[in-house]
Amino acid sequence: MGKVIMAVDDSASVRQMVSFTLQTAGYEVITAVDGRDALGKLNGRGINMVITDLNMPNLDGIGLIRQLRGEARYKFIPIIMLTTESQVEKKQAGKAAGATGWIVKPFQPEQLVAVVKKVLG
Amino acid sequence: MKGKKKALTEPQIIKFAGDLTIENSQELHKILLTALNNANQLLVTFEGVTAADLSFMQLLCSAHRTAVRTDKHLELASPRPGVLKAAVQELGFIRDKGCVLDTQASCIWKEGWE
Amino acid sequence: MKDKHREAYREEAYELLAELEESLLALEQDPEDEELIGRVFRALHTIKGSGAMFGFEDIVAFTHEVETVFDQVRNGQVPVTKALVDLSLAARDEIRAMLDGGAPEDSLKKQEIMAAFRGLIPEAEMTAGPGPDPSPAGEETLGAGTPVTYRIRFRPAADIFLTGTNPLSLLHELRQLGEFNVVAQTEAIPFLTDINPEHCYTAWDIFLTTSRGLDAIADVFIFVADDSGLDIQVIDDGSGSAEDYKKLGEILVARGDLDESSLKRYLAQGPLIGEALLQEGLVSCDKVQSALVEQRHVRTVQRKKQEAEGAASLRVPAAKLDKLVDLVGELVTVQARLSQTAIDCNDPHLTSIAEEVERLTCDLRDNALNMRMLPIGTIFSKFQRLVRDLSAELGRKVDLITEGAETELDKTVLERLNDPLVHLLRNSIDHGIEPPEVRLQAGKPGHGKIRLTARHAGAQVIIQVQDDGGGLDHETIKAKAVQMGWLTPETEISDKELFNFIMSPGFSTAKEITSVSGRGVGMDVVKKAIEALQGSIEIDSQPGVGTAITIKLPLTLAIIEGLLVTIDHDFFVVPLSVVTECVELTREDVARAHGHKIAKVRDEIVPYVHLRERFDIEGRPPAIEQIVITEMNGNKVGLVVDQVIGEQQTVIKSLGRVYRSAAGISGATLLGDGTVALILDALQLVQGQQAGELIN
Numbered sequence: 001m002g003k004v005i006m007a008v009d010d011s012a013s014v015r016q017m018v019s020f021t022l023q024t025a026g027y028e029v030i031t032a033v034d035g036r037d038a039l040g041k042l043n044g045r046g047i048n049m050v051i052t053d054l055n056m057p058n059l060d061g062i063g064l065i066r067q068l069r070g071e072a073r074y075k076f077i078p079i080i081m082l083t084t085e086s087q088v089e090k091k092q093a094g095k096a097a098g099a100t101g102w103i104v105k106p107f108q109p110e111q112l113v114a115v116v117k118k119v120l121g
Numbered sequence: 122m123k124g125k126k127k128a129l130t131e132p133q134i135i136k137f138a139g140d141l142t143i144e145n146s147q148e149l150h151k152i153l154l155t156a157l158n159n160a161n162q163l164l165v166t167f168e169g170v171t172a173a174d175l176s177f178m179q180l181l182c183s184a185h186r187t188a189v190r191t192d193k194h195l196e197l198a199s200p201r202p203g204v205l206k207a208a209v210q211e212l213g214f215i216r217d218k219g220c221v222l223d224t225q226a227s228c229i230w231k232e233g234w235e
Numbered sequence: 236m237k238d239k240h241r242e243a244y245r246e247e248a249y250e251l252l253a254e255l256e257e258s259l260l261a262l263e264q265d266p267e268d269e270e271l272i273g274r275v276f277r278a279l280h281t282i283k284g285s286g287a288m289f290g291f292e293d294i295v296a297f298t299h300e301v302e303t304v305f306d307q308v309r310n311g312q313v314p315v316t317k318a319l320v321d322l323s324l325a326a327r328d329e330i331r332a333m334l335d336g337g338a339p340e341d342s343l344k345k346q347e348i349m350a351a352f353r354g355l356i357p358e359a360e361m362t363a364g365p366g367p368d369p370s371p372a373g374e375e376t377l378g379a380g381t382p383v384t385y386r387i388r389f390r391p392a393a394d395i396f397l398t399g400t401n402p403l404s405l406l407h408e409l410r411q412l413g414e415f416n417v418v419a420q421t422e423a424i425p426f427l428t429d430i431n432p433e434h435c436y437t438a439w440d441i442f443l444t445t446s447r448g449l450d451a452i453a454d455v456f457i458f459v460a461d462d463s464g465l466d467i468q469v470i471d472d473g474s475g476s477a478e479d480y481k482k483l484g485e486i487l488v489a490r491g492d493l494d495e496s497s498l499k500r501y502l503a504q505g506p507l508i509g510e511a512l513l514q515e516g517l518v519s520c521d522k523v524q525s526a527l528v529e530q531r532h533v534r535t536v537q538r539k540k541q542e543a544e545g546a547a548s549l550r551v552p553a554a555k556l557d558k559l560v561d562l563v564g565e566l567v568t569v570q571a572r573l574s575q576t577a578i579d580c581n582d583p584h585l586t587s588i589a590e591e592v593e594r595l596t597c598d599l600r601d602n603a604l605n606m607r608m609l610p611i612g613t614i615f616s617k618f619q620r621l622v623r624d625l626s627a628e629l630g631r632k633v634d635l636i637t638e639g640a641e642t643e644l645d646k647t648v649l650e651r652l653n654d655p656l657v658h659l660l661r662n663s664i665d666h667g668i669e670p671p672e673v674r675l676q677a678g679k680p681g682h683g684k685i686r687l688t689a690r691h692a693g694a695q696v697i698i699q700v701q702d703d704g705g706g707l708d709h710e711t712i713k714a715k716a717v718q719m720g721w722l723t724p725e726t727e728i729s730d731k732e733l734f735n736f737i738m739s740p741g742f743s744t745a746k747e748i749t750s751v752s753g754r755g756v757g758m759d760v761v762k763k764a765i766e767a768l769q770g771s772i773e774i775d776s777q778p779g780v781g782t783a784i785t786i787k788l789p790l791t792l793a794i795i796e797g798l799l800v801t802i803d804h805d806f807f808v809v810p811l812s813v814v815t816e817c818v819e820l821t822r823e824d825v826a827r828a829h830g831h832k833i834a835k836v837r838d839e840i841v842p843y844v845h846l847r848e849r850f851d852i853e854g855r856p857p858a859i860e861q862i863v864i865t866e867m868n869g870n871k872v873g874l875v876v877d878q879v880i881g882e883q884q885t886v887i888k889s890l891g892r893v894y895r896s897a898a899g900i901s902g903a904t905l906l907g908d909g910t911v912a913l914i915l916d917a918l919q920l921v922q923g924q925q926a927g928e929l930i931n
Binding site for chain 2: 396401402403406407410416417418419421422424425426427428430432433435436437439440441519520521523524527
Binding site: 010012014016056076078079084098102118121 | 244274284287288295397401407458462
């Protein structure tokens with residue numbers, strides 16, 4: 001049974017790249033365009049991991065991480081944030097909110113898979 | 122000897138199964154706590170365990186320490202599923218000798234994990 | 236696949252640009268609207284962030300400037316003005332042009348816009364331009380070198396589970412890097428009544444032997460390093476051996492878990508320090524366990540390493556190697572026959588097979604001979620002691636300097652080289668290096684130097700024993716030679732020729748007879764030994780400066796490069812190492828020499844040995860004979876034969892006992908067609924001749 005990963009990003013091209021890469025690596029991927037969309041789509045559903053962008057409308061990445069950590073179901077799952085080099089403070093805020101790790105944009109598909117494998121064990 | 126006398130009474134059996142992981146750690150904690158409050162002798166079985174992680178090792182170790190301190194007896198049964206053994210090994214819990222608290226010389230990490 | 240993603244990005248970027256334009260225009264009407272400012276920022280941010288993913292570097296660099304300004308706008312540090320909106324719209328157009336692929340690289344307009352945006356930010360707020368951050372994964376330092384053993388002490392934050400990290404997967408990841416052992420430190424686990432089951436109370440001592448380097452380890456902890464206690468130490472750099480790793484007590488002291496004085500006190504009590512420490516509770520069981528595992532880990536790793544090294548080399552009795560070389564020799568002979576047959580048959584298939592066999596045989600021969608090669612350093616090392624002892628005995632002060640210890644020589648050659656070298660060193664100390672007071676008077680340092688060097692030169696090894704002693708005394712040697720009847724007092728003779736007499740039997744000039752040298756047996760023995768090894772020896776000396784003795788040896792004795800020649804129907808091989816050239820000898824040349832066996836080769840008079848006569852071979856020589864010019868000890872001597880056939884790989888077979896004393900023949904070999912060819916001992920052949928011609 002493949003593990004399920006939710007990918008949240010407001011950039012369609014990033015979503016496409018992430019889901020294509022992860023599906024190729026054998027994961028099941030659910031995508032969402034922002035934090036609010038992500039929470040709606042999850043709706044208590046069991047997933048193994050979340051990859052989220054930080055800058056998003058409606059509910060941003062930090063807000064999403066906080067909400068997820070507040071729910072028993074997602075309290076301990078790995079959450080990886082997608083950051084850019086200029087977002088050092090955001091990265092800190094993300095970690096404080098409970099993010100597991102980060103990937104710096106731009107990244108190569110192999111890096112993405114390496115990080116996913118790392119945190120999913 | 123005190124310990125031997127106790128061994129004559131029927132132990133309470135806790136049957137652990139499923140995922141002994143962080144998600145369930147609160148519940149597992151409650152089970153162990155209640156059992157130790159209500160019985161002098163505990164036998165823990167692991168048939169049907171499908172996963173185990175650090176949180177469970179900590180709980181087991183804590184339960185054993187608590188039992189020793191309160192002069193109770195906690196014993197782990199065999200068989201022990203591979204996933205459990207693997208976790209104990211990989212997390213480095215196996216011991217040659219029990220710790221200072223192990224005054225009964227009954228440390229649970231000494232045998233049965235290889 | 237990449238193109239597909241690029242296309243998706245382009246479409247998305249067009250949409251974002253449209254949204255950006257719309258937002259900017261709205262913002263012009265309502266400059267304070269935070270929602271609008273956020274939309275502008277996010278559009279720019281996404282254009283930049285995603286652009287970087289799909290290789291639009293120009294867009295990334297450009298948009299970065301605009302985004303930076305809007306980040307400031309968002310924080311209220313830069314106000315929204317009409318000028319900013321105008322500039323931003325121009326920037327939007329520029330991005331669009333870049334997306335279309337129509338904008339020239341680094342257009343003036345682009346530069347102007349970028350500069351204008353930069354001008355909007357206060358100096359101190361300037362952020363570094365976009366550049367890829369060191370990525371957390373994907374880049375691995377591979378092959379960082381030899382395996383090193385690390386002790387990693389990892390104490391995660393209590394809330395590590397709440398950030399989605401499972402310590403088990405970190406340990407798992409480390410395990411992939413190499414030989415791995417782990418001991419949990421469980422002291423901090425509280426009683427059941429006090430425990431928070433979602434907290435981490437455990438720390439780990441991890442022992443890891445990996446060649447991947449520190450970076451690979453740091454990568455494992457990249458997400459948790461900031462919040463965890465992490466200490467990585469090298470405990471074994473791979474140079475130690477299994478037996479001498481630290482004792483338990485020492486490990487604890489090295490870690491700071493136990494102090495030195497306590498260790499001493501416990502050691503005094505008895506050998507089982509672990510037990511004693513535990514009983515007294517001086518060191519916790521976790522720490523003792525960890526030290527025990529460390530000890531086991533390092534010992535295991537070192538033992539494995541030694542086993543691996545042991546398996547990498549194999550002891551084989553020398554006799555087996557000799558047998559192998561013998562067999563290879565036979566094979567070389569058969570292969571030569573095969574090649575000859577292939578040529579005779581003129582069959583292309585057979586020829587190609589023969590060529591293949593020849594190539595393989597050649598490789599096999601080189602490999603087999605190589606197995607018997609030993610570094611000359613194995614005998615050099617004992618000379619240090621010899622020189623030390625001898626110089627003390629003779630009251631000299633001598634330093635032996637060796638060079639080229641790694642030079643390899645065939646085992647047999649090496650074994651038989653020991654005695655001659657010992658002799659040469661003795662001579663240098665006894666005859667060469669003067670007593671310290673004499674040296675000081677002559678303005679030399681009191682300590683004499685002997686340099687013993689070895690090096691390869693083609694198929695030969697050149698070994699030199701060089702001292703900075705008094706040098707050879709020309710007059711003394713000449714007087715001795717005259718006394719022995721080898722020279723007349725009037726004979727003019729070069730140093731080189733004169734020095735050769737030293738190596739004649741019965742020659743000794745030492746004024747005092749010491750236990751070391753001067754008994755009349757000496758250099759002649761050395762010379763014989765070297766010649767027996769198919770080598771040559773040469774002496775060079777300058778009064779007051781020193782003496783150098785140069786030995787040239789073939790790399791191996793088993794197979795030599797030879798020159799195949801014929802006399803009548805018989806085949807002979809001259810070792811190629813002594814051959815310098817071949818010239819013709821006509822009847823006229825012989826006549827011109829008036830009975831002397833000498834030939835003029837390029838204005839040089841060269842004496843020769845007529846082998847047909849020497850070996851009493853019947854029949855008439857051809858009208859034009861060949862002289863094979865050899866050079867040994869600096870002297871040229873020719874060997875006259877009927878015909879020179881060519882170079883030949885020659886496997887030396889020793890002659891039976893009956894033929895062993897045959898003068899001028901050192902061995903035999905089999906030719907391709909099975910014919911026997913005798914190997915000429917050129918030195919022996921020319922010796923008599925040379926002396927005779929010189930006196931004439």
